Amino acid sequence: MQTKTFGETGIRVAAIGLGTTGMGTKAFHSQEYVRQRIYSLQLGMDLGMTFIDTASLYGNGFSEEVVGSALKGKRENCFLATKFYPNEEINSQEIQLGLEASLRRLQTDWIDLYQIHWPNPRVNYEKVFEVLEKYRESGAIRNFGICNFSPQETWDLAKSIPRISIVSNEIEFNLQNQMMGNAYLDSKVFSGAILAYSPLNQGRIVGSKTQAKLIEVLAEKYQATPSQVALAWILSFERIFPIVKAATQEHVKENAGAMALVLSNEDIQSLSDSSAEExxxxxxxxxxxxxxxxxxxxxxxxxxxxxxxxxxxxxxxxxxxxxxxxxxxxxxxxxxxxxxxxxxxxxxxxxxxxxxxxxxxxxxxxxxxxxxxxxxxxxx
Ligand SMILES: NC(=O)c1ccc[n+]([C@@H]2O[C@H](COP(=O)([O-])OP(=O)(O)OC[C@H]3O[C@@H](n4cnc5c(N)ncnc54)[C@H](OP(=O)(O)O)[C@@H]3O)[C@@H](O)[C@H]2O)c1
The missing domain is CATH 3.90.1530 (Conserved hypothetical protein from pyrococcus furiosus pfu- 392566-001, ParB domain)
Structure with missing residues (x-):
């Protein structure tokens, strides 16, 4: 499975997205490491993970710049998500400048998914979207998303901006921490796409000894690696897209391989049941x-x-x-x-x-x- 329908949008998007944290800043980064990251992003796209998640906050815009370089010649085929964080003194010019700076750094005319990075109970979102809706109409923003909103926060947001469609929410979801993901899967509050960040539990993959044993057994059974089993488990949820950060090419290839792995319903259930968060x-x-x-x-x-x-x-x-x-x-x-x-x-x-x-x-x-x-x- 290379692509999945993105929530209720009808758009087909790569089943696994590429994460872009940890690249450093414009002032403090290693050129060699950044070259490696660009290559890994391009390799990831070539292997079918044509979905990149970045943010204006990552390295104060540096991550967006690096993504812009990685996208050269590949923009048309990539679903590009970035994020912004409006503060409570809503200033329409600031919101516009923030968006335009992201477009410039990403070297693109459009952003497929423009996400609010974190909820802020002090922000008047009606005003924020008054500014941004114009950009959606002009095509510079194709869809709006949110990150780190709990179901209740999502509900409140939807009530405050009834004319705006929020198509996705990016939250932490992995074998150890299923709390927020389960809250969404169990509730009818939001039926958009869920982007699962830290899907490999920040490289730890599992969260308990029991899970470690189980995933070894399943990796053996499917002739796959533990990371691939963990990603395939997330992919089994119809509307969840793992966003995985991999600097190394070996990891990129391994992660791309997870898109071909289909676990049995029984194994999916045993992974879910094993995962009571500690x-x-x-x-x-x-x-x-x-x-x-x-x-x-x-x-x-x-x-x-x-x-x-x-x-x-x-x-x-x-x-x-x-x-x-x-x-x-x-x-x-x-x-x-x-x-x-x-x-x-x-x-x-x-x-x-x-x-x-x-x-x-x-x-x-x-x-x-x-x-x-x-x-x-x-x-x-
Ligand atoms: N919206 C938000 O607030 C938010 C918050 C956090 C993260 N995110 C997004 O989610 C992305 C991923 O999250 P994350 O970095 O926290 O966690 P993650 O993707 O679960 O873990 C990344 C770590 O796992 C390693 N790894 C990657 N593939 C592997 C494999 N096949 N086998 C073993 N280890 C592997 C990576 O190593 P190498 O890099 O050395 O290959 C890295 O150390 C971020 O880059 C960002 O785009 C969003």
Missing amino acids: TVEVKPESIKLRGTPQRNPYLTLEEAIRNPLNLIPSPKILSESILRYGLRMPIRVLSLAGNKDSFEYELDSYDPFDQVKKYWAWKIAFPGKPIPVSIGKVFQ
């Missing part, structure tokens, strides 16, 4: 914040509220979403030495800022209360 609540003081000057995790509540690194969404805004919608949002941590009476964790460094935002948002929303964490481990 979320526990831990004392805030058991999470050690470590950082470097470049990757400062914020060390005080005051600093987190001030948000000097301009993390988006800010911990404060994220805390407002948590409070308003009752979101749990486990923070991914790594286990340090522990015994049965005392455990210590540190924030996962795969995407440290993502965890920093959630950690402080939780502390702002519920001072002193236990924090929900998902404990990341490598099981292979």
Whole structure:
């Protein structure tokens, strides 16, 4: 299966999309690594993954620039998704400039999917889409999507912009973390496409020893790799599209191979059943914040509220979403030495800022209360 129908749009889109995080910034990147990423994106498209997901926030626009280079000669065949993050002081000129800058960096006249990167309860989306609808009419934007919206947030958004069609939502969905994906599969709130980010659980693939054993058995049975089984499991959900980041060519080829793998209904069910997310609540003081000057995790509540690194969404805004919608949002941590009476964790460094935002948002929303964490481990 190379393509699937994209939600309710009727458009056929590559079943697996290519992720584009971690390329660095214009000022700080390795040229050799960027060359490798361009080659891997082009290889991915040549192997049928003609769907790229980027964002204006990734490397402050640098990821879009790299994608623009990778798309040379391939734009017509690629479904291109990028993201924007409107802030609460809606300024139509800023929204227009943001879109035009993305088009310029991507070296294209149109974006197939323009997505709101994160919900922000302070934003008046009616005003945002008043500006953007003109671009949809002119063809510069073909579809609108959202990311990281819970079902209730999606419902509220749809009510506030009744004339706008939102065709997709990009959320985390993998064997370890099925929480949000299941919330959508179980609810009738949204029938668009779901883009599953971190489909390989950020390279860990599984989330528990049980899953690790199961996926080995299935990989053997299907003569495939564990990653291919994990991707094929996501592909089995009709409207879910995994977005996988792979810098290495071996990984790109392996991931493309997953599009040909069809698991039996029984095996799909056993993978789903194996996946109860290992979320526990831990004392805030058991999470050690470590950082470097470049990757400062914020060390005080005051600093987190001030948000000097301009993390988006800010911990404060994220805390407002948590409070308003009752979101749990486990923070991914790594286990340090522990015994049965005392455990210590540190924030996962795969995407440290993502965890920093959630950690402080939780502390702002519920001072002193236990924090929900998902404990990341490598099981292979
Ligand atoms: N909308 C949002 O808020 C949001 C948030 C997070 C992510 N995303 C999107 O989703 C994309 C993917 O998410 P992610 O990077 O968090 O997680 P991921 O795709 O689950 O994991 C990427 C990691 O898995 C490794 N990998 C790739 N293919 C593999 C294979 N076949 N076998 C073993 N390891 C493999 C990669 O290694 P190599 O790179 O070394 O090959 C990389 O370390 C991002 O790039 C981004 O486009 C969106």
